[in-house]
Structures are given as structure tokens and as C-alpha cells.
Amino acid sequence: MRIAIIGAGPAGLYFAALMKKHDPSHDIVLYERSPRHATWGFGVVFSDRALEFLRADDEDLYQYLTPHMETWPNLTIVHNDTRIPITGNGFAAIGRLDLLTRLYAYVEKLGIRIEFETEVTTLDQVKDADLVVGANGAFSWIRSENEAKFGTTIDWRPNKFIWYGTSKPFDSLSLTFRDTPAGVFCAHHYRYSPDMSTFLVEVEEATWQRAGFDHLSPEDTLRHCEQVFAQDLDGHPILSNNSYWRQFPAIWNERWSFDNVVLMGDALRTAHFSIGSGTRLAMEDAVALFKAFKEQGNDIPAALALYQEKRLPPMKKIWDAANVSLRWYETMDERMKQDPYEFAYSYMTRTGRVDHAEVRRRDPSLAAAYERLHPEVVGAA
Numbered sequence: 571m572r573i574a575i576i577g578a579g580p581a582g583l584y585f586a587a588l589m590k591k592h593d594p595s596h597d598i599v600l601y602e603r604s605p606r607h608a609t610w611g612f613g614v615v616f617s618d619r620a621l622e623f624l625r626a627d628d629e630d631l632y633q634y635l636t637p638h639m640e641t642w643p644n645l646t647i648v649h650n651d652t653r654i655p656i657t658g659n660g661f662a663a664i665g666r667l668d669l670l671t672r673l674y675a676y677v678e679k680l681g682i683r684i685e686f687e688t689e690v691t692t693l694d695q696v697k698d699a700d701l702v703v704g705a706n707g708a709f710s711w712i713r714s715e716n717e718a719k720f721g722t723t724i725d726w727r728p729n730k731f732i733w734y735g736t737s738k739p740f741d742s743l744s745l746t747f748r749d750t751p752a753g754v755f756c757a758h759h760y761r762y763s764p765d766m767s768t769f770l771v772e773v774e775e776a777t778w779q780r781a782g783f784d785h786l787s788p789e790d791t792l793r794h795c796e797q798v799f800a801q802d803l804d805g806h807p808i809l810s811n812n813s814y815w816r817q818f819p820a821i822w823n824e825r826w827s828f829d830n831v832v833l834m835g836d837a838l839r840t841a842h843f844s845i846g847s848g849t850r851l852a853m854e855d856a857v858a859l860f861k862a863f864k865e866q867g868n869d870i871p872a873a874l875a876l877y878q879e880k881r882l883p884p885m886k887k888i889w890d891a892a893n894v895s896l897r898w899y900e901t902m903d904e905r906m907k908q909d910p911y912e913f914a915y916s917y918m919t920r921t922g923r924v925d926h927a928e929v930r931r932r933d934p935s936l937a938a939a940y941e942r943l944h945p946e947v948v949g950a951a
């Protein structure tokens with residue numbers, strides 16, 4: 571089969587590798603508009619569970635990637651001056667560029683071409699392909715130009731976030747919430763290499779307005795965030811990489827393909843960064859699409875139908891959880907009025923996938939602190 575993949579992110583790269591490994595006669599080309607060594611953002615995080623999924627599907631890739639990841643067993647919630655470490659929440663992280671560079675090497679070794687600095691802007695450019703894969707991220711033109719065919723909905727969420735980094739290596743995945751005169755600032759931060767961390771700042775829309783971010787320069791915005799989190803940064807600078815305020819688009823598509831064109835990864839659907847699953851979902855899409863072809867051979871319509879049928883239920887579960895999670899952050903100013911332990915507990919149980927018994931299993935001391943505040947849960951759990 572001639573396969574044209576638009577976008578060499580985790581979804582496109584991994585799909586290419588799986589298809590080529592299975593059948594080396596596939597002629598696969600990846601088109602990537604960015605240069606080989608450029609990418610946005612800093613590090614991405616995977617939960618232990620996300621890595622176990624990868625391991626179950628592809629031990630080889632798991633062994634190839636995980637030695638380069640930073641790992642830690644706990645999560646820390648900081649509620650102003652109260653630090654609450656929460657055990658039983660393992661995570662691993664890797665720089666996005668590091669991840670992509672390793673995936674480039676992995677696919678190129680299999681004989682797949684990546685055409686860097688090649689922007690595909692019309693389907694006409696790839697008309698010779700038997701299969702066209704739209705793996706070109708959340709702002710995919712393949713999706714936006716065919717919204718009616720895909721049944722696309724985009725729900726722009728009101729919170730503002732900005733994806734920074736810092737040279738401070740934090741010792742666990744942390745969520746730091748600080749009250750300021752303008753409102754609550756939240757930082758999602760974690761080490762992704764021995765000397766670098768992701769530092770993503772999120773605020774409610776009203777806080778963003780009150781802080782005056784609508785007229786602050788990029789430099790003043792960065793300084794403002796450094797001041798808010800001065801005691802967390804210990805004198806380390808916040809670093810920008812084309813960082814700017816954004817709003818999260820919760821994207822969904824009712825139909826995932828038309829003719830020989832199919833969507834994968836963020837182009838297909840976005841999952842809020844607070845559940846650390848965007849990259850995992852993108853890679854799982856790749857596995858699902860690959861398995862559909864493995865089962866249906868080169869019957870493209872049958873494979874594309876099977877892809878959606880099999881992938882939809884597990885993916886929808888995580889997508890729903892991500893959408894509940896992002897709403898929790900949209901009410902963080904109100905929630906910060908809670909007792910710090912109540913706040914941490916509400917964070918842990920925010921998606922409904924972790925109940926009291928599970929909190930108790932992961933971190934008995936957090937469960938005990940909550941039980942002191944709410945004795946009624948003791949009998950119920």
C-alpha cells in the first residue's frame with residue numbers, strides 16, 4: 571500500500587512504524603512541516619498505567635523509550651503553604667523533542683522516509699496514496715476543511731494556559747496552586763530530564779483579565795509568572811519556547827474517516843493535559859488503526875470502519891474523563907477556599923474514576939485526613 575501520513579508527531583510516527591514492521595512492502599512517507607530539530611513545548615508525561623498499555627502492545631518500543639524517561643512514584647499537591655505528597659501515583663516523563671527524535675530514528679531504521687520542512691496543504695498533493703492519514707495535530711486542516719464529513723465539534727474551554735519550562739528539576743509531578751490578588755494561579759510541573767522541567771501555568775479567565783495579561787508583553791508575562799511561583803522556583807528562571815496564552819479546544823469527531831482519508835491523534839480528538847494522556851491516546855490510535863489493517867488486509871474501507879468501531883469505546887472513556895478533569899480547573903478559585911486536604915482529595919477524585927476505597931489504597935494518610943473532615947465516608951467506603 572502507498573501510505574501518506576501528514577504530520578510526524580507521536581501518532582503518525584508510531585503508525586508508520588507498526589505498518590512497516592508488519593509488512594515491509596508498504597511504501598510509507600511521513601510529511602512534517604517543521605525542521606527535524608524543532609518542536610514546541612517541553613516535556614510530556616505518562617502515567618504508569620499509560621506506560622503499561624504501551625508495554626502490553628509493544629514491549630520493544632517500551633524498552634527503547636523508557637530508559638530515557640524520568641520517573642517518580644508520587645504526586646504532590648501544593649495548596650499555598652501546605653504541601654501534600656500523595657503516594658501511589660507513578661508517572662514518567664520525557665522531553666517532547668527527545669521523544670520525537672527517538673521515534674524519528676526508530677522509523678527511519680525501518681526504511682520509512684520523513685520529509686521534513688514539507689507542509690502538505692491540499693489532498694491533491696498526496697493524491698497518489700492509497701491511504702492518507704491526517705495526523706497533523708489539534709489544528710489539522712484536513713479536519714477543519716472537512717468538518718461536515720467528519721462531524722466535528724470544537725468546544726473552546728475558558729481557562730487560559732501557557733506552556734513554559736524551567737531549569738529547576740522538581741522531584742515529583744506537582745500541582746501548585748497559589749492565591750494572588752488577581753486570583754488563583756496553578757502550575758502543572760514535572761521534571762522531564764535531569765535538569766529541566768515542564769512548567770505549565772493555568773488560570774481562570776477572570777484571573778487572566780485581572781492580572782492584565784491581555785496587555786502584558788511576553789517578557790512581562792513570564793516575569794509575572796516567575797513572581798507568583800518564586801518560592802517554588804527557588805531562583806530558577808521560567809523559560810519560554812514560543813510560549814503564549816492559549817485556550818484548550820476539546821475536539822471530537824463523529825466520523826473518523828471518509829474515502830481513503832483517516833484521522834488520528836490530536837487531529838481526531840484532544841484530551842486535556844491535566845490527565846497526561848494526549849501522547850498515550852495518539853499512540854493508542856496508531857495501534858488501533860494498525861490492528862484494523864492487520865485484520866482487514868488492504869481493504870481500506872473495511873479497515874477504517876473497524877478502526878472506529880474498536881477504538882471508540884476505550885478512547886471515549888478517557889476523553890470523557892479528560893473533559894471532567896478540565897472542568898475541575900475551571901472552578902479552582904472557588905475550590906481553593908477548601909481545607910488543603912479536602913482540596914487535594916477533590917483533585918484526586920475529580921474524574922469519578924478514583925473512589926474513596928481507591929484513595930485509601932493509594933494513600934492511606936490522605937484518606938485518613940479526609941475521613942477526619944468527613945467521618946460519614948468511613949462506613950460508606
Ligand SMILES: Cc1cc2nc3c(=O)[nH]c(=O)nc-3n(C[C@H](O)[C@H](O)[C@H](O)COP(=O)(O)OP(=O)(O)OC[C@H]3O[C@@H](n4cnc5c(N)ncnc54)[C@H](O)[C@@H]3O)c2cc1C
Binds near residue numbers: 576690
Ligand atoms: C500545553 C500542552 C501540554 C501537554 N502535555 C502533555 C502531557 O503532559 N502528556 C501527554 O501525553 N500529552 C500532552 N499533551 C498533548 C500531546 O502533546 C499531544 O496529545 C500529542 O502530541 C498528540 O500527538 P499527535 O501526533 O496527534 O499530534 P502532534 O504531536 O501535534 O503532531 C502533529 C504534527 O503534525 C505536523 N503538521 C501539522 N500540520 C502539518 C501539515 N500541514 N503538513 C505537515 N505537517 C504538519 C506538526 O508540525 C506536528 O509535528 C500536551 C499538549 C498541550 C497543548
